[in-house]
Amino acid sequence: MSEIASGGEVVGPARAAVKDTKAVKDATVVRGYPLVGGLVSVFRDAPGFMTRVAREHPGEIVGVKLGPMTIYLVTHPDHVQHVVQDWRLFGKSGGMFKATRPLLGHGLLVSDGDLWLRQRRMMQPLFNAKYLAVLTDLMVEIVDREVNLLVARAPATVDMEREMNVMSQRLILETMLGRGIDRNETASLNDELETALQGLNLRMFLSFLPNRFPLPGERRYRAAIAAIDDAMLRLVHDRRASGAAERNDLMSLLLRARDADTGEGMDDRQVRDELMSIFVAGQDATAKAMTWLWYLLDQNPEAEQRLRTEVADVLGDRLPTFDDLAHLKYTKRVIQEAMRLYPPAWMIPHFVDQEAIVGGQRIPAHSPILLSPWVTHRDPTFWPDPEAFDPERFTTERSAGRPRYAYYPFGGGGHQCIGNHFAMMETQLITAIMVQRLRARLVPGHRVVPSASVTLKPRYGMKMTLGAAAGTSEI
Numbered sequence: 001m002s003e004i005a006s007g008g009e010v011v012g013p014a015r016a017a018v019k020d021t022k023a024v025k026d027a028t029v030v031r032g033y034p035l036v037g038g039l040v041s042v043f044r045d046a047p048g049f050m051t052r053v054a055r056e057h058p059g060e061i062v063g064v065k066l067g068p069m070t071i072y073l074v075t076h077p078d079h080v081q082h083v084v085q086d087w088r089l090f091g092k093s094g095g096m097f098k099a100t101r102p103l104l105g106h107g108l109l110v111s112d113g114d115l116w117l118r119q120r121r122m123m124q125p126l127f128n129a130k131y132l133a134v135l136t137d138l139m140v141e142i143v144d145r146e147v148n149l150l151v152a153r154a155p156a157t158v159d160m161e162r163e164m165n166v167m168s169q170r171l172i173l174e175t176m177l178g179r180g181i182d183r184n185e186t187a188s189l190n191d192e193l194e195t196a197l198q199g200l201n202l203r204m205f206l207s208f209l210p211n212r213f214p215l216p217g218e219r220r221y222r223a224a225i226a227a228i229d230d231a232m233l234r235l236v237h238d239r240r241a242s243g244a245a246e247r248n249d250l251m252s253l254l255l256r257a258r259d260a261d262t263g264e265g266m267d268d269r270q271v272r273d274e275l276m277s278i279f280v281a282g283q284d285a286t287a288k289a290m291t292w293l294w295y296l297l298d299q300n301p302e303a304e305q306r307l308r309t310e311v312a313d314v315l316g317d318r319l320p321t322f323d324d325l326a327h328l329k330y331t332k333r334v335i336q337e338a339m340r341l342y343p344p345a346w347m348i349p350h351f352v353d354q355e356a357i358v359g360g361q362r363i364p365a366h367s368p369i370l371l372s373p374w375v376t377h378r379d380p381t382f383w384p385d386p387e388a389f390d391p392e393r394f395t396t397e398r399s400a401g402r403p404r405y406a407y408y409p410f411g412g413g414g415h416q417c418i419g420n421h422f423a424m425m426e427t428q429l430i431t432a433i434m435v436q437r438l439r440a441r442l443v444p445g446h447r448v449v450p451s452a453s454v455t456l457k458p459r460y461g462m463k464m465t466l467g468a469a470a471g472t473s474e475i
Contacts, residue, residue: 015347025220027072029063030206037065042205045454047346047374050075051243054375061361064370069208071096071368076373077382077403079359083350083369084405084413088113090356092415094245096368098211098350102225103196105269106278108418121358122257122266123274126250126269129420132425135175136322138424142171142363143433144319146148151437154466160440161462164290165190165283171426172282176250177235181361190283201453204349207368234271240268250278278419280454285344286423288455290430291462292342293335294440295448300389304435307334308469311432320432333391335427339409341389343373346456348411371410374456440464 030053032038041049053062054075061079063070074083083090091112100110108119125131139366146167150158167191199221206215215221239251254271258264266274297304310330314320320328355362363369378386382402383393392398410417417423442448443463451459 008271022082023360024357024362026059027061027063028059028066029070029364031065035067037067039066039205042066046205047372047456049181050347050370050372051375051378054372054379059359061358061363063367066205066383067208069368070271070364071370072363073370073372073375073381074358075372076359077376077405080371080376080405080408080412081403082358083371084408084411084415087116087414090350090352090369092116092142092349092351095353096204096207096370099200099207102222103200103228104276105273107273107275109281110261112460116415118259119266119270120414122259123254123418124451126253126257127422129421132422133322135422136333136425136429138175139171140319140321140433142174143167143429146386147433148276150434150466154438157443157463157465159279159461160294161287161458162463164287164294165194167430168283168287168290168426171430172279174249176278176282177239179330189228192224192227192231193280193284195220196228197200197429197454199224204454228276229272232275233268236268236271236275251275282419282423282426284455286426286430288344288457289335289339289342289423289427289457291408292336292456293427293431294464295442295458295462296341296389297334298336298440298442301461303389306330307431308435311435315432315436317436320429322425324432325425325428328432330391331428331431332424333394335424336394336407336409337389337391340377340383340393340407341387342456343377343409344455345409345411345417346374346452371408376405377407377409379406383445413469435469437469439467439469441467 030038034155038053050064050073053064053073059076061076062073064073074080097110101467104110106115108116108123111119136403144261150163162372195217199217202217206213209215235251236255240255248446251271254266256272257266307330310328314324314327325332333399348371350371352363352367352369353365354367357363377383380386383406405412410423411419441464443465446463447460448462451457
């Protein structure tokens, strides 16, 4: 029986590991420094380090020693496809995923096996095109309001990362929980989430340490998770007590969702875990994608002008609708290219319990696997002049013949992000409405350096000056 996957992709039954012993070799292992392996390089510049390792071993799966642990870096599109499609073998039950449990629990983003399959089936209808179309008006209303707040502050210098965090936070919380969410409370929740994600990144790369091993910022990390727990569980309890039958936000839909086989719903803890998965994927990843987008537009004025021309031609001065999204084709390509160069999910961990063979290379049992869109998306084998910003890479003609997993900002296979269409719709709406009214220019001399947390962020923020878009009244 086939399994449902986001975006219409069908994933077949789980396959046993293919053990073709005729041409099998052990995966190469890069050992690095004594005792620590590549840990120093990872904490200094993880994306750069992983890119160097992959380029030194093109087409190979490479083991990288991190202290006593060896993670296996998988970046070739064919090998990525093998891993993401065999979701029962390459799961999320161990390795780096152990560190995510305190924050994400057993939500869809990090769950595995039968629990993941049950939750996926229950939640899939929440992200179909019909429901997304219903959400569009609410999303446009929220973005319009938030952009107006930015317009009112201009001309001003802002940290665009912070502003995109606030905007995407309001979007995901109001679509997830409904209108009327207290702004101060959500700002506090976002601050706690930032603290938790920073701590989580450290713990994922040190997942070989015991859970109770004291790491820097341990008390603050645990306090942040406790605050998130309190806030999210309180919201779930209040909504269940007040009734969810008449509301159509994501929380109410989660509370009403039922397993088709048993008729059972989710308990409060599972709802909390799913809300956190949606919040992390929908808020943090979108905010980072939009932050890098404004930076790339500033650096590529011809692409920015073409984007503005398309938005003006399609929308004029009016707000976008769901039907407009199909006509904002260049806008979508700009977003796709931004996520190629700066994928918010720069790494996607997996774990294999038993020995596996991928591309004729042996991966030992009980090994962490690391897929890296950052590395694959910049591979010159599949992306000529990979450092250049070129949205035309995503035209139908130029995409023809490119391997399916040369580009996977939302993961793939059964574990592909369930909200990928929601995220693209959200990002298109924000982009279109913002370019109608604003220009953003990088502050001269501001350093832009990618920093690999759980998502890819600018290490020093993104200081930009806001001004009026050409053709609008001066601000």
